[in-house]
Structure formats: C-alpha cells, structure tokens
Amino acid sequence: MGLPTGLTTRPARADDAGPICRLIAACEEDLDGQVEIDLDDVVADLGRPGLDLVTDTVLVHERDELVGWAQIFRGRRAEADVRPDRRGRGIGTWLLDWTERRAGEVGADRVGQTITDHNVVAARMFGSRGYEPRDTAWILEIPLAPGQPVAPPPAGITIRGYRRGSDDRAAHRVIDDAFCEWPDRQPCPFEEWAALTIGRETFAPRLSAIALDGDRIVGAALALDSGGDDGFVHQLAVHRDYRHRGIARALLHQAFVGFARVGRRSCTLSTNSYTGALSLYERVGMRIRRSYTHYAKRPGRP
Template identity: 50%
Template structure:
C-alpha cells in the first residue's frame, strides 16, 4: 500500500507507485542519500564522484527548508529508493538503480515541478548523465529542452607535474585563513559573466571553504601586489583516489597571462604529492573553458546535459543555473 510517513508539500500518496512511502529528508539521512547517489553514479558511469559532504551541504544551504524542499522515498524494507531536492529553479532527482522503471522518477519529477511553483519559480532545470537515456527521454516527454552540456575532465598524475613560473608581478601561495571573503568576491565576479544569480557568501562557502573536504594546501591563489587576481579551490574527498577542483577563477584584467595554468598545475602537483592518481573537475559549455583544460592535458571522462523547462507560458529557457545532480529513473 502506498502512503507517506508525514504530509509532504507538493506530493499526493497516489502519485507514488505501490509499496513506497515518502517523507522530507533530515540531516541524519545524508549518508543514506549519499549511498543512493553513489549507486546511481556507479551504475551509469562506473564510478561515484559525489562526496558525502556535498549532500550535507545541499541539505543545509541557506534558504533550504528540508521539511518542504526535499523528498525521500523508502521501499517496503525502509531502504532509500529515491530522493528529490528543489531550490528555486534548480532541482535534483535520484532513483536507486534497483528501483528504476517503476514510475518513481516520474513521480519525483512531478513533485519537483510542483514544489518549484510553490517556491515562486517560473522555471526548473535538472541535470542528466548522457549515459542515462531513460531519464533524458522522461524529461523530453515532460517538455524539457537542452540548455548546456557539462563535462567531467580528468588528468592522470603518474609523475610530478611541472609548474610554470607565475607571470611577472604575480605571486602564488596556498589559500590561508582570512582569504575567504576576497576569494568569494573574485569567484562570484568571474562567474557573474555566465551565472544568472550571484550567490550569497553563506551559500558560496557551504559549497566550498566550509566543506569538510576543502583542501587549502591544494587551493593556490594568485596576487598582484596585495590584490587577489586568481584562485583555484580544491577538494580532497574521502574514499576517492583522485583530487577534485571545485572552482577556478581569474580576474578579467589579468586573464590570458597563464595565471589559471599556473594555479591548476600547482593544485595538480599538490595532489600528486598526496598520492592521488588523478585530478578532476567539471565545466560546462556556458563557460567557454573547455579548451583551456584540454591544453593542460585534461581529457573528457564523461558528460551530462542540463535540461530546462518553463513552468509558465512563455517563460524563459536560457540563462538558468546549471549545477546539479543527475535525474535518474
């Protein structure tokens, strides 16, 4: 019999397939949600890339109310079968591989749209691995269209990478306590060129410097005098044998000088010294940065597509946030 453990905004019991129950997620569910996400990533792409601390960060973002903005679906044995999350126009849906093909993906997708409307959003966007044809077909059938392509790039680190000298007048050092606000302003200024909404400091920090996996030693910054002009922010996710670059930014008036190349190679060298076999990062077609990473020797490991949908007639379908987890199911 279908039912809910507690009333959940935007979902009716009859929308779920028989044998499943749903309730809002709480912080204590982070590990279970991470296991679900990791199972989806392994089934689709052969390996998991999402760290457990990212799930915690998403559940505790400023403005997120888990009791209304999340939905955790359990099977009859109490295992996590599906998960949904909505914040403004961004949404995530995950369905455990063992529970796909039963209608959970469609039910969660409908919930995300209903909840986004309740939040006052006129649009919604979700990310799908390009290996997940079933999820892409579900979204297209639901009126979603392609927005941008995302690529996960990697570089192997079998030997210590060579790090070029910084350009004249530039010094490079690791991130240190007290850099937070300056790096926040630098990265958000750079990302303003393609992102539609500037993050608050609290939201930005939850995704970067406040994450348990944040690694200052592999997060070099570049300065011109006492002015911060470039930064790379990196994560060392427990249980992974590779490093991960979360943010890369160079101030506009200092671009095309090789600063990003120097900072990235400095991060790669740190990860090599820590015994990591590779380093990875995500970029997307809206940034125009793919060629930079390829010139550094990075190659595409996998790709995803961000699908979007207007929730009101005549609503916009461009300039939307593009970060998120895949939709599966």
C-alpha cells in the same frame, strides 16, 4: 500520478546524508560504471543556507529502504534519483511532478535537471514533458605523477597557498564575480558559498592556490581532497581584468603539483559549456571523463 502502494514520503533531514549518498552512488555505478559522489558532497548540499529541507527535499521509502529522492534549489535546479532496481514503477515520474510543482509554488521562471548522458531513459522522459537541452557539463581529469611540471605565473603575479580566514572574503568576491558573468547566474551570498567550499570537511587549503597582484587577490583555485585516488579542483576563477595572461594555467598546475605530492593519481574538475573554459582545461592536458546535459523548461508548460 501517485506513487505505488507501499511507498511513503517525507522531507530529508541532515542525518539522511549517508543513505542519499549511497543511493546516488548506486545510480552512478549503474549508469556510468564509476562513482563520482562522496558523502561530503551530500552533506554540503543539504547544509546550504538557501535550501529548506522541509519544503525543498523529498525522500521515497519502501518500508525502511530509501528508493528515491529529489531536491530543488530556489525552485530552479533540481536533482532526482531512483534506485536502479526500483525503476519502471513510476517513482521517477512522481519525483519529476514534485519538482515541477515546487518550482511553480515559488514562482520560478525555469526548472531543470542535469543528468548523465548515459541516462537515455530520463532524457526521453524530459523530452516528452517539454524539457529542452540547455547546456553541457563535463567532468575532466588528468593523470598525475611525481615530478609534475609547474607553470610559472606571469610577471607581476605571485601564487601562494590559501590562508583560512584572511583570504575568505576576497576569494569569494573574485570567484562569485567571475561566475556571475555566466548566463542566468545569480550572486551566491558568502555564507552559502562558504558552506559549499571552505566550510566543507574535504576543503584542502594547503592544496588550494591564490594568485596575487601585490596584496590583491586576482585568482583562486580551491581544492577538495577526500583522500581517494582523485584530487578535485572545486572552483577556479580569475578576475576579468587579469585573464588571458596564463594565471588560470599557473593555478591549475599548482593544484596538480600539490595533489601529486600527497599521492593522488589524478586531478579532476567540472565545467560547463557556458563558461567557455573547456579549451583551457584541454590545453593543460585534461580530458573529458564524463558528460552531462542540463534539461529545462518553464514550470506549467506541457
């Protein structure tokens, strides 16, 4: 299926981050009534070492207006958005075709997208194309206030702030080793991880926390702070030998206290059903703010 007459396409460039962010924000506002995306998210995504902007992204313009876009990372995880007032013209179908074609070109064994559960039209389209729901993702939040309680770490564990440079490699190892326990998760090279975390403009080392057993880093909570009402715990992980001892809880409370101290009204984070961590976040007082479903299929399957 081709695009309607008058629409043009090209790959994204780094300086397209602003228009892409505004497009995603318009879709979030329309579907969810609240914007989660910020410019730093898009800049980090487009700057990933593993993403080739020429082959892995596409923008759809009507005259000079961005009306749709898509990206696909390593042929497997795709994202696509169509401006709300341009839906119903076949742009979303064309973008889905494009992501499937690109997945086939790189030989991916699966291709999928994660969409808000409010996007029932996209869910029906995925179902009609052979996609199946694979897992659920959530954004959780907790309100913050001055005097936020602290949860002490277990005996033998100390918690301190993140130190740029000296903590980078060890924090990456703890986080990536933990995340690679998830189904189908591939290791994330340090350079790619750094671009998405500690290299971001919004990375806040003073609000991030490290758990240590002696001099060994055994847990980390990495914080992003864009200066709005929400603080965000971007990544949280504890070494498998140190779990179920209250370290993750202590790291979270350290982040909550830090965000409250700088005036944030709430703290948010995202998690996925395959991590098994939802109950932990609910036990520390977090509640689901938004729910998403990941749909996937094998490329070429009707």
